[in-house]
Amino acid sequence: MSPRSIPFLLLASVLPALAQPARPLVVAHRGSSAYLPEHTLVAKAHAHALGADFIEQDIVLTKDDVPVVLHDLYLDAVTDVARRFPGRARPDGRHYVLDFTLAEIRQLEVRERMNLRTGEAQYPARYPTAAAPAGLRIPTLEEELALLQALNRSTGRVAGIYPEIKAPRWHRDQGRDPSRVVLPILARFGYADKQAPCFLQCFEWEEVRRLRGELGWKGRLVQLIGGSGPGADGIDYDWLVSDAGLKAVAGVAEGIGPALGRVVSWPAAGAPAQVTDLVARARAVGLAVHPYTVRRDDLPKHCPDLPTLHAALFDQARVDGVFSDFPDLSLAHVRR
Numbered sequence: 001m002s003p004r005s006i007p008f009l010l011l012a013s014v015l016p017a018l019a020q021p022a023r024p025l026v027v028a029h030r031g032s033s034a035y036l037p038e039h040t041l042v043a044k045a046h047a048h049a050l051g052a053d054f055i056e057q058d059i060v061l062t063k064d065d066v067p068v069v070l071h072d073l074y075l076d077a078v079t080d081v082a083r084r085f086p087g088r089a090r091p092d093g094r095h096y097v098l099d100f101t102l103a104e105i106r107q108l109e110v111r112e113r114m115n116l117r118t119g120e121a122q123y124p125a126r127y128p129t130a131a132a133p134a135g136l137r138i139p140t141l142e143e144e145l146a147l148l149q150a151l152n153r154s155t156g157r158v159a160g161i162y163p164e165i166k167a168p169r170w171h172r173d174q175g176r177d178p179s180r181v182v183l184p185i186l187a188r189f190g191y192a193d194k195q196a197p198c199f200l201q202c203f204e205w206e207e208v209r210r211l212r213g214e215l216g217w218k219g220r221l222v223q224l225i226g227g228s229g230p231g232a233d234g235i236d237y238d239w240l241v242s243d244a245g246l247k248a249v250a251g252v253a254e255g256i257g258p259a260l261g262r263v264v265s266w267p268a269a270g271a272p273a274q275v276t277d278l279v280a281r282a283r284a285v286g287l288a289v290h291p292y293t294v295r296r297d298d299l300p301k302h303c304p305d306l307p308t309l310h311a312a313l314f315d316q317a318r319v320d321g322v323f324s325d326f327p328d329l330s331l332a333h334v335r336r
């Protein structure tokens with residue numbers, strides 16, 4: 001059976017829900033990243049088993065133009081690259097994916113994310129890589145898509161994909177074009193139109209427009225929006241969440257993925273959540289809103305606990321979905 005045919009075996013029963021979900025969607029952020037090292041195949045399989053509606057893939061290119069699933073442009077924070085390839089760092093001290101072939105990257109072991117400044121685990125209570133190394137590797141995009149489609153088939157439950165084109169302007173400055181590499185792969189696996197269980201996302205407004213226009217992408221698009229400051233392509237995120245900006249995005253994309261603080265915040269300890277009007281204004285121009293990232297161990301400032309964050313997002317702001325490191329806990333809330 002070809003990869004293209006697998007996702008459509010089960011879509012008839014889920015397409016209405018994808019178009020008009022009966023409840024908010026839960027996107028497993030980098031897989032079940034609260035429980036297993038991020039973006040590994042085991043984290044993606046676990047996210048599927050936990051029931052995530054969509055599973056995220058951050059995509060960067062190797063030296064030999066293979067798209068791999070990794071959050072950063074560099075390898076240092078989540079692998080043992082410095083030990084295995086001494087002397088291969090750029091002047092800034094980092095080992096960039098684009099400087100390594102796939103064969104070299106396959107030699108690296110993935111570990112729990114490390115804070116490069118302190119040398120300690122970013123989230124100390126998560127998977128103890130040092131105590132329990134798991135022999136985990138960085139997957140290619142094609143390997144991950146094949147795994148998820150096989151799980152869709154074997155379990156009878158479709159989990160969609162939520163790929164992100166990482167730093168396309170930086171890649172193009174290096175002479176590479178990740179979008180041109182990734183789009184044919186998505187199409188080959190059956191994710192090339194708006195009926196497929198796929199949202200393609202990017203932080204760069206010029207690339208979102210390019211995907212829809214120059215590159216002719218027919219699937220669903222999501223414009224990611226940072227919490228403050230300009231984007232890597234110079235876009236003013238504050239403008240993107242203005243009425244004029246949202247109208248412009250709605251002419252190209254199906255949704256936005258704003259930072260949590262653009263939707264809910266807590267002005268002081270013990271204060272009730274403050275909910276912005278972003279969701280209502282976005283929905284008024286036809287955009288879905290999927291904010292990022294729900295973390296029990298990294299809550300917004302002054303937010304007391306995860307149930308309070310869930311209540312603010314789902315019950316007060318009424319978002320259409322969230323990115324969550326804890327997809328099981330977010331699902332438990334929306335399924336109540």
